[in-house]
Amino acid sequence: MPKRGYHHGNLRQALVEAALVLIAEKGPTGFTLSEAAKAAGVTPAAVYRHFQGREDLIAEAARQGYEIFADLMDYAFDEGRPTAVAAFEATGRAYLAFAGKYPGHYVAMFESGISVNRSPELAVAAARARGVLERAAEKLSERIPPGKRPPAAMFSAHIWAMSHGVVELYARGAPGRRSPFAAEELLEAGIGIYLRGLGLIAPD
Structure with a gap:
């Protein structure tokens, strides 16, 4: 299944929502940007179009x-x-x-x-x-x-x-x-x- 990448309707919000689930499950330091990107269905590189790092997310x-x-x-x-x-x-x-x-x-x-x-x-x-x-x-x-x-x-x-x-x-x-x-x-x-x-x- 191909990744949605930049064709995602609202990638920034999708990353936030993915992070919210991870934060609730693992705590604020228990996940990586790569995990958030995977949960949002995009590559880790795509995250940096919207956030400089995990803290910004x-x-x-x-x-x-x-x-x-x-x-x-x-x-x-x-x-x-x-x-x-x-x-x-x-x-x-x-x-x-x-x-x-x-x-x-x-x-x-x-x-x-x-x-x-x-x-x-x-x-x-x-x-x-x-x-x-x-x-x-x-x-x-x-x-x-x-x-x-x-x-x-x-x-x-x-x-x-x-x-x-x-x-x-x-x-x-x-x-x-x-x-x-x-x-x-x-x-x-x-x-x-x-x-x-x-x-x-x-x-x-």
Whole structure:
């Protein structure tokens, strides 16, 4: 069977999709460009028309991941929800959902060692994702007296860190890391405790 080579409809995206599968299966350093090219049905030389090396290919996978992630978070923080607190909690659930549905993107974004500043496009996508959470935190912070109001960036960073920790420890199926509670329940409880500490939720 002849290789599709440059006649591939969208070779660049085909390589990214092949890399995403390999990243999810083998990790960001567990595959070669030749393997990605083979999975995409092209010769290794064809890869270099689009990417200078494996790191550039992973960076593009990460960029696309941040775009998807930002869209999900933006959708989750819907101001049409009953309360701003409910909307904010939804962003945490969206984080868990993203990690489960897009494992290749997740690893490329957070475990590949690729800097978000590797390219201007990646930096913009990452900043947009971070900005969604910061806007959500800023909206919630409006209910806190100015003198007691934490910076929105710190507020969102705490929730991001909590969400990421639950994903890493309990939501990715790592052996020996089983929790007696579902990851969603752990995160919801953690966010609840945090928001109560800020006075945004009444004590039980």
